[in-house]
Amino acid sequence: MGSAVIIAAENPLFPNIWELLVTVAGFAVLMYIVIKFVMPAFEKTFAERTEAIEGGIAKAEAAQAEANAAREEYKQQLVDARTEANRIREEARAEGAQILAELKEKAVAEANRISAQAEAQIEADRQAAAVSLRADVGTLATDLASRIVGESLADDARSARVVDRFLADLEAQSATQSAGAAK
Amino acid sequence: MIALALPAQTTTEEGFVPPSVEDAHHPDILPWGDPYGVWFDPGFGKQMLMIILSVILIGTFFYIASRKGQLVPGKMQFLGEAAYGFVRNSIGKDIIGGRDFMKYVPWLFTAFFFILVNNIFGAVPVLQLPSFSHPASAYAIAAIFYILWIAVGLKKHGLRYLKLSVVPSGVPWYIMPLVVPIEIISNFLVRPVTHSLRLFATMLAGHLIVMLAGSAIEFMTLSGNILLQGTGVLVLGGAVAMYMLEALIMVLQAYVFTLLAAIYIEGALHADAH
Numbered sequence: 430m431g432s433a434v435i436i437a438a439e440n441p442l443f444p445n446i447w448e449l450l451v452t453v454a455g456f457a458v459l460m461y462i463v464i465k466f467v468m469p470a471f472e473k474t475f476a477e478r479t480e481a482i483e484g485g486i487a488k489a490e491a492a493q494a495e496a497n498a499a500r501e502e503y504k505q506q507l508v509d510a511r512t513e514a515n516r517i518r519e520e521a522r523a524e525g526a527q528i529l530a531e532l533k534e535k536a537v538a539e540a541n542r543i544s545a546q547a548e549a550q551i552e553a554d555r556q557a558a559a560v561s562l563r564a565d566v567g568t569l570a571t572d573l574a575s576r577i578v579g580e581s582l583a584d585d586a587r588s589a590r591v592v593d594r595f596l597a598d599l600e601a602q603s604a605t606q607s608a609g610a611a612k
Numbered sequence: 613m614i615a616l617a618l619p620a621q622t623t624t625e626e627g628f629v630p631p632s633v634e635d636a637h638h639p640d641i642l643p644w645g646d647p648y649g650v651w652f653d654p655g656f657g658k659q660m661l662m663i664i665l666s667v668i669l670i671g672t673f674f675y676i677a678s679r680k681g682q683l684v685p686g687k688m689q690f691l692g693e694a695a696y697g698f699v700r701n702s703i704g705k706d707i708i709g710g711r712d713f714m715k716y717v718p719w720l721f722t723a724f725f726f727i728l729v730n731n732i733f734g735a736v737p738v739l740q741l742p743s744f745s746h747p748a749s750a751y752a753i754a755a756i757f758y759i760l761w762i763a764v765g766l767k768k769h770g771l772r773y774l775k776l777s778v779v780p781s782g783v784p785w786y787i788m789p790l791v792v793p794i795e796i797i798s799n800f801l802v803r804p805v806t807h808s809l810r811l812f813a814t815m816l817a818g819h820l821i822v823m824l825a826g827s828a829i830e831f832m833t834l835s836g837n838i839l840l841q842g843t844g845v846l847v848l849g850g851a852v853a854m855y856m857l858e859a860l861i862m863v864l865q866a867y868v869f870t871l872l873a874a875i876y877i878e879g880a881l882h883a884d885a886h
Contacts, residue, residue: 441633441816442809444748451660452743452752455667460722462671468718470678471696478683 567592628831631823633816659746662739666729674725699724699870707874708881716877719760723753724870727811731862734819735855742862745815747808754808757873762800765880776883807872814865818858825851 571588677692685693703724704717727744734742744750765773778795779788825847832844 442747444751445657445746446748448657448659448663448746448748449752451663452749453756455663456722456726456753456756459667459671459726460718462675463718463722467674467678467692467696468721470681471693474678474681474683474685474689474693477681481683 563596567596570595628828631820631827633820658741659743659749662730662733662741662743663749665739666726666733666743670725670729695725696721703870703874707871708878710881712881716764716874719757719877720870720874723757723873724866727753727869728863728866731815731866732859734815734822734862735859740822742815742819744811744865745819747812750808750812750815753869754804754811757807757876758804761873761876761880764877765883768881769883773880773883777880803876807869807876811865811869814861818854818861821854822851822858825854 567589571592673688674692674696677688678696680686680689682689699721700717703720704713707713708716730743730749733739734745744753765777769776777799778792780791780795783791829844829847829851832840832847835841
């Protein structure tokens, strides 16, 4: 060993073949480990990570699209609901107007009916009053006349006949007067 | 080169003996058999032990760091991925590029961390020997890449690669006799030499500086001369600064070596474009 070391010391560029072989062997072993284990593992991890990130982006995009679709649907539903509400309101308004018209009509009819009834009632009362008045007037006039003439005119049939004739004369008189007025 | 072989004995008045390159070569741990000439010393030395240690350390670290392969990495996996991604992207992808670079990533990755860890050994107390300060290792790793890029060129372009790599395009024919020999020398002779010597020389020089400072501090402290001891403090400060610089160079040289290897491979791949 001595002489080699001395020569190596004299010229530091002189290689020791044994060291050279160990270096080459060491490099080869290390490269085997790198090719066999290290690189495939790292490359696999890199690829998986890239895929995971890209997959995540795709997933996020899908979620975004889904959210957009949901929002569109919601908007559409909102528009539909508004239209529906408007339609219902219009219908209600129309229906209300119709009901109002019907009620008015009914009220007018009722009013007409009531007034007709009242008129009929009044007419009947007037008739009754007229009949009663005629009777009363007859009686009163008879009483008055009998008192005036001092003659009993109590005989109903006769007096009635007299009163009727009198009234008929009156009516005929008033009829001719009204006919003359009409002319 | 002769200057690098520092004289083994430089005697000063106080008898200071600076360390020499010889001190970068420790006696074998397991000497067995006599060396056969100057080339082959069969003994097993500290430098070889450190090469093996580096293989174990790097292999174990990256094996464990890459094994789990979690999508959200732990600390160790993150560190391993960052280291691997640095060589893969910053050196492999950026220099070689294209679709082919993945084929060369294992070469570059292995070389970078093999050199890096072995260099850093020079800055680790007790270990304190950059493996590539021994020329054999630097020659070996440069030779691996020398063979690799020539093989890449031959495989890609066939025998035409030899012409492509030495005959630059767009050069007038009458300059060819001048250019072609220069290209042959620079590409095929000088390139592997500079590739290996750059690494080896920086590691050896840095190691020598730290050794020199260390032995100087020891000598000054033990000299018994109060002035020398005082000066030793300054040397200590300088030594720490040099140690830091050396640590930077250790990392830098690993990067430079790998970067150049990638550039050579890229040159061989795209020889027709140059």
